[in-house]
Amino acid sequence: MAAERICIDDLAAPRANPAIKAAIAATPEVTLTTRAVIEAARAATGLEDYGSPDFLPRLAIWLRSFDEDAGLNRVGRANGFADCVRQVATRLRFEERWNAYPDIADVVIDRPIVIAGLPRSGTTNLVNLLAADARLRSMPLWETMEPVARHEPPPAPQDDPRRHDCQAMWSQFEALLPLMPAMHEMDPDAIHEDLELLGPDFACYVPEWVCRAYRLRDFLGAHDQTPHYRYGKRLLQYMTWSRGPNRWVLKSPSHMENLAALHTVYPDACVVLTHRDPLAVIQSAITMIAYGDRLRRQRIDLPELADYWISRVEQMLHRCVAERDLLPQAIDVRFQDCMADQMGTIARIYEVAGLELTDAARAGISAYEQANPRGKHGQVHYDLAGDFGVDVPALRRRFRFYTDRFDIKPEVGT
Structure with a gap:
């Protein structure tokens, strides 16, 4: 059965949504200062020690980035503040655990499989397929949002309050933005990005999405x-x-611009680089962001949004091209090839990772694949030129340095 086609025709000037208007009206103004964030995190956790204070200038950069964006409304600013509080709270809990249980430092992270690919290049689907192998440890969304348990030992996942809170938060979000699951479903049990490991150190690009x-x-x-x-x-x-267990499957788009750092810290990692037409990536990403902006912005400038992410993706890909050959154990996966033969792609990854693709692993992966067909929530229509005013042929020439390097077929404007 063909996926339902979804056309979002009010990206630049969203039609009034009573639920969103009510949410904005009910949201108080916030003070975007380091002191306010630290005080709120300490009050939420009852903890004081956040370890090295070297993160404070980076926290200030996050807050100034939110504050300097004049287009944000009260929801956008409040969500930015809440995210900073969440990250500091994680840092406080982490320092408490690290100091209380010194044997944590002895844990070995064994040959992780790390997916590095542009956002919207199939990384989420691929990490969820690999995570269906029960031998691999992965990071569900509820744990990504709050990686340190509130108490030790933590309850079973189905009883963990972190999971329940995550479910409530994203259910509310999707009620306000009902088309979001068609672009990126936020199921609390689905596997998410490990970039949140850098969040408590305020060294990741999470704010750039909002x-x-x-x-x-x-x-x-x-x-x-x-x-x-x-x-x-x-x-x-x-x-x-x-x-x-201690063998992980991880993924984050930001690894694309940090391959040297990734290799330094995880020298035995098997790195899977997913590659897709950057124009398809950009049009998908900015359409999703623009749709979400109706909740968090008081004005939406689609050409500015396009310019921001064209520049950002270009920055990521230049770093990827420069550092790709530093990886001794890596595999390049083209989006179209993976979509055409997911199990064959996984077999290639397992071979490079030195992991046997057992019958049990195949069964788990096949079960996930069958339960999550592409487009199960509908297929969004994207229009990079029509919605965002982008000169597609010129943009394609701009990314030749990347598409030629990895022999990537165009998807947009063909």
Whole structure:
């Protein structure tokens, strides 16, 4: 059965939605200061020690990025503040556990399989397929949002309050934005991105998805992320100690621009690089962001949004091309090839990773594949030129440095 076709024809000037208007009206103004965030996180956790204070300037960059975006409404600003509080709360809990249980530092992260690919390039589907192999540890959304348990030992996942809170939050979000699952479903049990390992150190690009974070973008592009990857590995050690096993499957688009740091911190990792037409990536990503912006912005400038993410994806891909050959154990996966033969792609990944593709693993992966066909929530119509005013042929020439390097077939404007 063909997926339902979804056309979003009010990206630039959203039609009034009473539920969104009510949510905006009910949201109080927030003060985007470091002091306010720290006080709120300490009040939420009852903890004081956040470890090294070197993260404070980076927290300030996150907050200034939100504050300098004049297009954000009260919901956008409040959500930015809440996200910063959540990250500091995780940092506080993590420091408490690390100090209370010194054996966490002895945990070995064994040959992780790490997916690095542009957003909207099939990374979410691929990580969920691999995570269907019960031998691999992965990071469901509920645990990604709050990686440190509120108490030790944590309850079973189905009883964990972190999972229940995640379910409630994303159910409310999708009630306000009902077309979002067609672009990126946020099921609390689905496997999500490990970029949240860098969140408590305020060294990832999460704010860029919800505001025009020029300050943060420039900071991340100018600084080596290796120290923050080391911080993230410590957090991964805790998560393994709290709930094993110790061989992980991970994924994050931001690895594409941090391959050298990734290899330094995880030298035995098998890195899976997913490649897709960057124009298809950009039009999918900015359509999703623009749709969500009706909740968090008081004005929407689609050409500005396109310019921001064209530049951002270009930055990521230049770094990828420059650092790809540093990886001794890696595999390149083209989006179209993976969609045509998912099990064959997984077999290739397992071979490089030195992991046997058992009958049990095949059965789990096949079951996930059958339960989650592409487009099960509908197929969104994307129009990079019509909606965002982008010159498609010129943009394609701009990305030749990447598409030629990895022999990527065009999907947009053909």
